[in-house]
Amino acid sequence: xxxxxxxxxxxxxxxxxxxxxxxxxxxxxxxxxxxxxxxxxxxxxxxxxxxxxxxxxxxxxxxxxxxxxxxxxxxxxxxxxxxxxxxxxxxxxxxxxxxxxxxxxxxxxxxxxxxxxxxxxxxxxxxxxxxxxxxxxxxxxxxxxxxxxxxxxxxxxxxxxxxxxxxxxxxxxxxxxxxxxxxxxxxxxxxxxxxxxxxxxx
Amino acid sequence: xxxxxxxxxxxxxxxxxxxxxxxxxxxxxxxxxxxxxxxxxxxxxxxxxxxxxxxxxxxxxxxxxxxxxxxxxxxxxxxxxxxxxxxxxxxxxxxxxxxxxxxxxxxxxxxxxxxxxxxxxxxxxxxxxxxxxxxxxxxxxxxxxxxxxxxxxxxxxxxxxxxxxxxxxxxxxxxxxxxxxxxxxxxxxxxxxxxxxxxxxx
Numbered sequence: 243x244x245x246x247x248x249x250x251x252x253x254x255x256x257x258x259x260x261x262x263x264x265x266x267x268x269x270x271x272x273x274x275x276x277x278x279x280x281x282x283x284x285x286x287x288x289x290x291x292x293x294x295x296x297x298x299x300x301x302x303x304x305x306x307x308x309x310x311x312x313x314x315x316x317x318x319x320x321x322x323x324x325x326x327x328x329x330x331x332x333x334x335x336x337x338x339x340x341x342x343x344x345x346x347x348x349x350x351x352x353x354x355x356x357x358x359x360x361x362x363x364x365x366x367x368x369x370x371x372x373x374x375x376x377x378x379x380x381x382x383x384x385x386x387x388x389x390x391x392x393x394x395x396x397x398x399x400x401x402x403x404x405x406x407x408x409x410x411x412x413x414x415x416x417x418x419x420x421x422x423x424x425x426x427x428x429x430x431x432x433x434x435x436x437x438x439x440x441x442x443x444x
Numbered sequence: 445x446x447x448x449x450x451x452x453x454x455x456x457x458x459x460x461x462x463x464x465x466x467x468x469x470x471x472x473x474x475x476x477x478x479x480x481x482x483x484x485x486x487x488x489x490x491x492x493x494x495x496x497x498x499x500x501x502x503x504x505x506x507x508x509x510x511x512x513x514x515x516x517x518x519x520x521x522x523x524x525x526x527x528x529x530x531x532x533x534x535x536x537x538x539x540x541x542x543x544x545x546x547x548x549x550x551x552x553x554x555x556x557x558x559x560x561x562x563x564x565x566x567x568x569x570x571x572x573x574x575x576x577x578x579x580x581x582x583x584x585x586x587x588x589x590x591x592x593x594x595x596x597x598x599x600x601x602x603x604x605x606x607x608x609x610x611x612x613x614x615x616x617x618x619x620x621x622x623x624x625x626x627x628x629x630x631x632x633x634x635x636x637x638x639x640x641x642x643x644x645x646x
Contacts, residue, residue, distance in 0.1 A: 255489055255492075255493075256489075256492050256493060256496045256502075260496065261496075261501070261503075264496065264499065264501065265501075287457055287458075290457075290458050291457075291458060294458045294462065294463075294466065297466065299463070299466065299467075299501070299542075299543065300458075301463075301538070301541070301542040303538070307538060307541070308538075311534040311537065311538070312531055312534040312535060312538075315527075325517075329514055329531070332513040332514040333514060333535055333538070335513065336503070336505070336509060336510075336513070336514075336535070336539075337538075337539070337542065339503070339509070340501075340503040340539065340542075340544055341501065342542055342544070
């Protein structure tokens with residue numbers, strides 16, 4: 243740090259590359275999309291656990307920590323969903339910039355919204371993972387009782403029931419969350435991250 | 445990882461404490477406030493540089509990476525400034541949750557807005573740093589020519605000229621950025637972080 247001098251106020255800046263060196267791995271955004279109950283949040287947290295075990299820094303953005311905070315002024319209309327996804331995309335970009343492997347778990351039902359997010363990133367920094375699970379399976383699970391309420395008309399604009407879900411046409415990875423075990427799904431995501439050169443070199 | 449089994453889809457969750465262990469240091473939010481030209485952004489980047497040199501993970505949120513992204517739909521009216529600060533507060537909370545020492549550099553002129561952000565945090569997780577610099581000094585620097593334009597009436601609602609700046613009454617730290625060298629200011633912030641037990645144990 244040297245001796246104290248009356249230096250001018252130059253702007254220092256730690257780069258993303260420097261942060262990645264400090265972490266020992268590359269950062270990027272893994273964007274999970276799929277129906278409510280398709281396992282996006284559970285899968286992303288399980289991937290986070292696996293990343294943690296090999297010393298990687300990651301963070302999950304999902305409804306639990308975003309809908310009650312950053313986006314608590316937004317509802318579920320088409321316009322509000324669009325703004326919700328836009329904000330999450332911008333925040334995810336900063337997390338990746340900070341050197342964190344950023345996992346997002348939102349239904350994100352519209353192709354146009356997901357495309358707009360993708361366009362924020364260099365191609366190697368964004369992975370869209372489609373959690374493919376038949377509506378019947380999601381509805382049968384109905385972990386939070388939301389499908390029942392949507393069928394009863396108690397919830398409007400519920401994806402898959404009263405609001406569309408637009409399947410990804412060319413996702414970077416499709417995981418059959420309705421058919422595979424959680425561990426099998428995690429393996430597929432980790433394998434994708436390995437292929438992308440994200441994980442630390444052994 | 446052991447053998448593959450048809451485990452149920454339990455939700456794993458890496459805690460903030462676990463992330464802090466991985467990083468080797470505590471995380472929190474350092475909230476810089478002060479007039480335009482008082483040195484918030486330069487100081488926060490210089491602190492980031494110093495933190496990087498001792499292996500700490502940090503990230504600066506400032507106008508450059510927030511106003512053109514997450515908050516690009518917002519202007520500078522009182523209501524928009526409030527929403528701007530609210531979103532930044534919520535985002536900073538998630539960054540801290542992710543184990544990152546989060547430095548925010550925004551004028552944040554209103555006490556009520558800063559208080560609302562502070563209330564999102566446990567007391568030990570939020571440090572308000574007042575970058576104290578006389579308006580005359582900020583205006584004389586006028587790095588971006590904004591004061592000149594505000595005086596000419598070309599910019600409305602410009603803090604210090606046509607919009608109020610409410611000084612912090614009880615900031616956690618006051619740094620005289622108008623009088624001290626950058627390095628002296630960085631020393632004061634680092635010393636504050638050391639006192640708070642944020643920095644790694646030697």
